[in-house]
Each structure stands twice: as C-alpha cells, then as structure tokens.
C-alpha cells in the first residue's frame with residue numbers, strides 16, 4: 530500500500546525546526562548574545578542555573594524591543610533584520626531568519642523584560658510555543674532587554690537526557706562567551722553561575738584585546754602571544770593574535786571569526802596546525818585567534834542551522850594567506866628570541 534502524504538501540523542513543524550537550532554544551552558546563549566550585539570548592546574551579563582539547563586538569563590543594555598512587537602516576538606520567521614532574500618547576501622547582523630526566539634520558546638519557557646529609550650517603564654512578557662501568554666505587564670527595568678529561559682527541553686525528554694553534566698554545559702557556554710569577549714572586547718561581558726558567589730568571567734567595558742584574553746586565559750598567557758598584523762589580500766583582510774613557540778597547549782585553541790561571526794572553520798584549523806607543525810614538539814598545540822573580513826557577497830551565512838559554519842568563496846586562498854602570515858610571524862619571533870630558524 531502506498532502511504533498517503535500529509536502536511537505536518539504547525540506545532541510538529543515548529544518542534545522539528547527548534548530541534549535543529551537549539552541542541553543545548555550554549556546554542557540558546559549564542560543566539561541570545563548575538564541578538565544583544567545586534568541591538569547595539571555594550572554590556573552583556575549572563576547568569577546560569579544548573580549549566581543553563583534549569584535557567585539561563587541574559588541581560589543587555591541594547592535598544593530594547595518595541596511594545597507593539599511583543600505579540601509576534603517569538604513567532605516563527607519574525608525578524609526586524611531581513612525583509613527580502615537578496616538582503617541575505619549583504620547581511621550586517623547576526624540574525625536574519627527570525628528563528629531563535631521562536632525555537633527557544635518551543636523547547637523552553639521564555640520571559641522577556643524590555644525597555645526602549647522612549648518607554649517610561651519596562652514590560653515583562655511570557656511566551657510558550659511561540660505565543661505570548663497574556664498581556665505584557667509593567668515592571669521596573671533599565672533600557673535594554675533581559676531574556677530568561679527556564680526548563681530547557683522540559684517537553685523533549687530525549688534532548689534533555691542527551692545533555693551533559695552541569696559542568697559540561699557550563700564549560701561550553703564559558704568557552705563561547707570567552708571567544709565573543711575577545712572579539713567584541715569593546716563591550717563588557719560577564720558570566721555567573723547562580724550557585725556560585727564569584728563570577729566566572731568578567732570583561733570590563735572598553736577592554737583591550739589583551740585584557741579580554743587575560744580575563745579568560747590569564748595574564749601569563751599574554752607573554753606567550755604575538756599579534757598577527759592586519760593583512761590585506763585580494764580575497765579579504767585578517768588580523769589576530771597567535772601563540773609563540775613558548776606556548777605548548779595540550780589541545781589546539783583556534784578561534785575564528787568571519788565577518789564578526791564565531792564559526793568553525795576546519796580548513797583554516799588545519800592550515801594553522803600545518804603552520805606550527807614543524808615548530809612545536811609533537812602533541813603540543815598553538816592558541817590562535819583570527820578575525821577575517823571578506824566581502825559580504827563572498828560568504829554564505831545560511832548554510833548551517835546553528836550558523837556554526839559559513840561557506841566562503843575563497844576559502845583556500847584565505848587559509849594559505851593566514852598560514853603564510855603565521856609562518857612569517859613565527860620566524861620573526863624565533864629570530865627575536867634567538868632560538869634559531871625553522872627547518
């Protein structure tokens with residue numbers, strides 16, 4: 530017998546889509562942090578309970594959200610950032626498809642407190658399954674937005690059971706926030722576990738990149754880093770910071786931003802590993818931060834559900850250029866340190 534084809538109900542579609550975007554607390558934090566940066570925030574404070582699984586809260590001092598937009602805020606494909614498909618190829622914001630808040634509200638209970646410049650008070654709105662639960666209420670609050678996400682995957686047992694320990698989930702969040710704090714070092718970031726007295730990450734406003742690195746990897750790390758001077762190539766520009774040969778990491782740390790987005794870039798990771806291979810003892814690895822800027826038309830940001838990867842037109846050339854720059858800077862550092870030259 531031939532099975533009948535049916536249109537899936539809306540709630541099933543929403544749950545399937547949410548599952549692609551939000552796998553664990555860190556996906557929610559990354560989306561929410563990017564929303565805050567899109568809203569021009571210069572301060573982002575994150576608080577977690579139980580590694581973000583019980584509760585995660587992110588507070589920013591960005592533009593806030595207009596009251597009139599609250600009814601559709603968590604519905605699917607509602608966005609203030611994109612209006613036509615072509616805009617995708619000149620996108621200047623992290624967000625574009627209006628899926629994050631809808632996905633989060635499909636798999637968790639969401640509360641939003643927001644206040645714009647023109648509002649005299651803040652408002653609190655609660656959401657579930659994309660819908661606003663009752664009219665927003667007035668409350669106290671500064672300009673900006675606070676989003677509280679409770680009981681992640683309360684309605685998706687398999688997902689909830691697949692999550693790691695509290696420490697695991699916390700470490701993933703810490704790692705993503707540390708990376709954003711290095712790239713967007715002009716903004717202030719903090720991360721705190723509600724179970725603990727002291728914050729786990731504090732990067733003050735207008736920190737230098739060095740200060741932001743020191744906040745996460747310690748001041749001693751700075752003595753083992755050298756800047757990658759800004760380099761212009763026909764395919765794009767890049768700059769960054771790379772470890773010298775005094776740094777012997779147990780595992781590689783490669784932080785890559787492409788046009789301001791934190792992405793996994795496996796080809797660049799191997800190019801970087803290649804550049805250090807002959808310089809470091811075996812099983813020792815570098816620490817590298819690279820920020821690439823390419824023409825908006827040369828990068829497709831819509832290739833991965835969690836935006837973890839992008840597709841680049843000139844990937845190979847850019848990887849070669851970064852590897853060459855690293856090689857050059859390692860030679861210089863070796864020369865200065867009087868350690869001889871590479872073979």
Ligand code: ADP
Pocket residue numbers: 560564565568589591592593594602607608609610623624625626627628629630631674
């Ligand atoms: P996207 O970022 O792709 O537009 P989201 O679901 O992440 O989709 O957000 C939907 C909309 O909600 C955004 O376009 C933005 O207008 C608004 N928004 C979300 N978070 C914030 C925030 N922290 N500050 C101001 N506006 C926000």
Ligand code: MG
Pocket residue numbers: 560563564623624625629630
């Ligand atoms: Mg977004």
